[in-house]
Amino acid sequence: MYDLLKGLRVVEGAAFVAGPSCGLYLAQMGAEVIRFDNIGGGPDFNRWPLTESGDSLYWEGLNKSKKSVAINLSSPEGRALAVRLAAAPGENGGLFVTNFPAEGFLSYEALRKIREDVICVRVMGWADGKPALDYTVNCAVGVPEMTGHPDDPRPVNHMLPAWDLLTGAYGAFALTSALIARRMDGRGREVRLPLSDIAAASLANLGMVGDVMGGAPDRPRMGNALYGAFGRDFVTRDGKRIMLVAITARQWRGLLQTLGIGDAVAAVEAEVGASFADDEGLRFEHRDRLFPLFDTAFAARDLAEMIPTFDAQGVCWGIYQPLSAAVEDPRLYRGNPVFEEIVQPSGRRYLVPGAAGTIPQDARLSPRPAPRIGQHTDEVLLEVLGLSSGEVGRLHDAGVVAGPGA
Structure with missing residues (x-):
């Protein structure tokens, strides 16, 4: 954790990997990141891996250092509240990260009715609005056809959601770029980031598109050999x-x-x-x-x-080593100053990272745990939206918002 973005307020309405990882990176650099979640949790709240008690290590991993507001997003009043929160006032506010549909209740037009200079980073599947996940984009751009051993014709999907993670990092870069531009020209912007465009652009940046368009055949499977240079896996006498x-x-x-x-x-x-x-x-x-x-x-x-x-x-x-061995490797996890053991909402104590980048000139701050769903509902409604305590109480009574444990 660092304080480079201290004072920025980013609102996140997103699930799965790309959007939440964007918010996570911003939070790890000091931004105040406020999630709004459906009461009881969104579609990724119970994704594997889970603890013995059913808590999602996936969810609390992607949402460290954030605040959570629980809203009934099925109700008109709850949706209106989410729009107000996404476009909340303040010089360093009006910054929104989402993967909600471009034409839905969180459309950029709806946000601009609340705040003209709002900045929205919108993660998408395909640029035309059709849904996609990392795996479905990955197969479309041809990466599984290049992956695997040459004696096995089956395509191999990589288990790492590379396009999700790249999109999240690109989203953090795009949001801060749009904020710098807003400070100079006063304009808000919507930045649309389809996973398909991130994947297609990445392969083009690596020269692969120019290669096949120049008449080269599709890259064959090479097992663990490195394309274009010398590299491969080898086994030593002692079996390593x-x-x-x-x-x-x-x-x-x-x-x-x-x-x-x-x-x-x-x-x-x-x-x-x-x-x-x-x-x-x-x-x-x-x-x-x-x-x-x-x-x-x-x-x-x-x-x-x-x-x-x-x-x-x-x-x-x-x-080559399994993750269970890697966590004891001081270069990677235990002993690495990027990581610190903290207790997460699941009750489990384990190593979690702060910012992956290290700034030698600044003191590294400890990472903060993920929130409980609705943990900061009252705080955010009172302080960010300026609602009265009576209005907040009415929203609770009407089932529009909820606190932790609801």
């Missing part, structure tokens, strides 16, 4: 599987020295008329000649004996 990548000339030379296969590789270079140290693409092109040399070399050595030379020579490698 590592991922090894050599992109730079220094990495390549250090790898050959560690494994003692410089002469064997030089023989291949002489045979094919290439210098692998000078061109990473040539290492990829001749990988079928090189991989057996490396398989043999790794099979003759234990990992522990290679690590000191790997580190001294700048070799880039990583060990």
